[in-house]
Amino acid sequence: MHSRESSGGGFDGAGQTHPSCSASTLTIVVGDTRFCEEKTLLVQGCDYFQALYRSGMKECRQEVLHLQSLPARGFFIAMSVLRGETPVLDGDDIVEAIQCAAFLQTSPLMKHLIDIIDSDNCLLMCHTAATFGLTELCHAAALFIRNVYADVGAEVRKAFPSELTSYVESLTPTMFVAVGAHVTCGVDKTVHPACRTICYLDEVGDSWKVLTDLPLEASTSMAGVTVLDNRLYVVGGVHGLHKQVVDSCFCYSIDTNSWNRFSSPSQLRYNLSLIGVDGRLYAIGGEYNREAMSSVETYEVTTGRWGFAAHLPRPAAGAACTKAMSRVFVCLWKPMETSEIYELLPKRDAWQLVTTLIRRQSYGHCLVGHRDNLYVIRNGPSDDFLRCMMDCYNLTSGQWSSLPGHFANSKGSLFTAVVRGNSVLTLNRSMTLEFAIENRTWKPRRQMKGFPRSGSVWTFLLQPPGALLLQ
Structure with a gap:
């Protein structure tokens, strides 16, 4: 897992606690790992803790709370998101984050998971979200899959249960x-x-x-x-x-x-x-x-x-x-x-x-966003x-890179580019051109009819x- 900001504390990978908690914080034991988190942050970001502190149950008066059924890594990811970080997650991270999002009912984590759906994780997101009952995330991932179905349809039919496959195929592409x-x-x-x-x-x-x-x-x-x-x-x-x-x-x-x-x-x-x-x-x-x-x-x-x-x-x-x-x-x-x-x-x-x-x-x-990349088209x-030149800025690494080659306006007005899945759609009067984004490089994928209007679009x-x- 990578993040654009350093962690605010809690998980150090060794099951240890960061500096001792105060009256405004709560020690949370997840498995064999101890976290020290601000109560205000927990209540504002998680329906679970909001309900806990409104319930009047004895747990809301305890200084230490045990959540043994959750993965520590997933809880750490949830807290990172609540602190305003935007971590990039791998497959194992995603599964554990979804499990915590379902248990804690944390909207910021759900929103972040939706933001990072891509062709590499959409199937995992959809299937795992369906398993844990996160319908909003499941729908967002299913819609992404539907938009790239030509690429992943065979894998969906092979890996998904029939009910989930039917749901994906019932959606209409964007x-x-x-x-x-x-x-x-x-x-x-x-x-x-x-x-x-x-x-x-x-x-x-x-x-x-x-x-x-x-x-x-x-x-x-x-x-x-x-x-x-x-x-x-x-x-x-x-x-x-x-x-x-x-x-x-x-x-x-x-x-x-x-x-x-x-x-x-x-x-x-x-x-x-x-x-x-x-x-x-x-x-x-x-x-x-x-x-x-x-x-x-x-x-x-x-x-x-x-x-x-x-x-x-x-x-x-x-x-x-x-x-x-x-x-x-x-x-x-x-x-x-x-x-x-x-x-x-x-x-x-x-x-x-x-x-x-x-x-x-x-x-x-033009400025185009895709995943954690910003593309400047100039x-x-x-x-x-x-002549159109393109540079890419990665928000996670903070690094610039220039895309190889160049695109001319005769091949599509890149100044009207929009992203759908891992594709970019552009147009001019003579053609609509779809680019596939592969490793931050735009490669022409498909050509369709141009938009029959003069002037800007x-x-x-x-x-x-x-x-x-x-x-």
């Missing part, structure tokens, strides 16, 4: 969806209706089909567009000949095939970056009255309220941003050669500089502007209801 970003809203009759449609790629028939129409009042021109919990959100943007700022926000549910309005940010903005993580939208930077802004606002979906978060280190419009391991990252360019990657730390309400990339005569166009030297993923694929 769709690659696109919408043109140069769309004028309102009643402008000069705009062709086809430009105001959101389309999905029928990968079996190799054709683009209409999923839904944009609302008349909505615009994706210089708007923020993202997907959160399988809903599409459109925030801000401009419309009309005079580029007025759109003062309404829209949400599309693919489950009901319907649009709804929701409240706008306190500061109207366009050319913003929008990303969704953990039930929140983040409207990052952008412009108003042609001035770049550094302000950031968050929208809590459950409450329907906007609030301000920490400002960016400097004003930025159209900044490249992504999420990886449920963490939000933004790439800010500094003339002439520097790209800085910052991470938003919600608990501290601050942006933290993660790393800096210096490349001569280039700047970042233009090449000034004498070869159409937004791309994203949506999970369709089963009925859609039966039509």
